[in-house]
Amino acid sequence: MMKILYVEDNEDNIYMLSRRLKRKGFEVVIAGDGVAGIEAARREKPALILMDLSLPKLDGWEATRQLKADAETRAIPIIALSAHALEGEREKALDAGCDDFDTKPVEFARLMGKIGGFLEIGGAS
Template identity: 45%
Template sequence: MKPKILVVEDNEANMVLLRDILAIIGSEVLEATTGQEGLRLAREEKPQLILMDIQLPDIDGITLTRLLKQDPATSHIPIIAVTSYAYEKEKDLFSQAGGDGYLTKPIEIESLLKVVTQFIRGEKIHVGEAQNTSSR
């Protein structure tokens, strides 16, 4: 069975990149370009994993993560931030909202695949362990 992954990302180029990377592991990719759409898809489709941008046009990714983690229907779904925000404040806020992992852009293909594969297998890692270590 293909892993179902929801990508909440408003930048088209980043969405295409994430979709192509996730195709490498045979994932079914659900796409949302707004927080509201991400909320709806998470509730309806129950993906195995959510990749969440922090900066979205309506609901920010931290607020959306909090909403999803407070909802019993979606609270079990791991959420990994994939964002250009590399500041400790955002990492802390994401973690406090219930986020499960944090990768910074630019996206490193190997790092993303490793983290996604770990979560799909049910291997839990902490927010700090999922960080992309590339320099910007």
């Protein structure tokens, strides 16, 4: 079972997305802030990280920078998730080291396509 780390502080988002990912056969590990996300990435060695950008303690941009600077975690693909679809938000996430970007609310089929591209698994639904 492939493991996804979901770094998110909103309980509704956690509930909705983690349930859907589990139904697709993923093990989902949750971290509620950027600091916990870095610790979980090092400890759990997920196949992929879904990173909210607006997080307490340490925002998603800085958490991503730290993960990508660490030889132990730099190869883990990170997809940024943001409710702010403002111009430049995607570029800012990619500049921080995220491998891709998606907007919230999450369009699950599109997100599964992105996850599948990184993990070389079958398509969405």
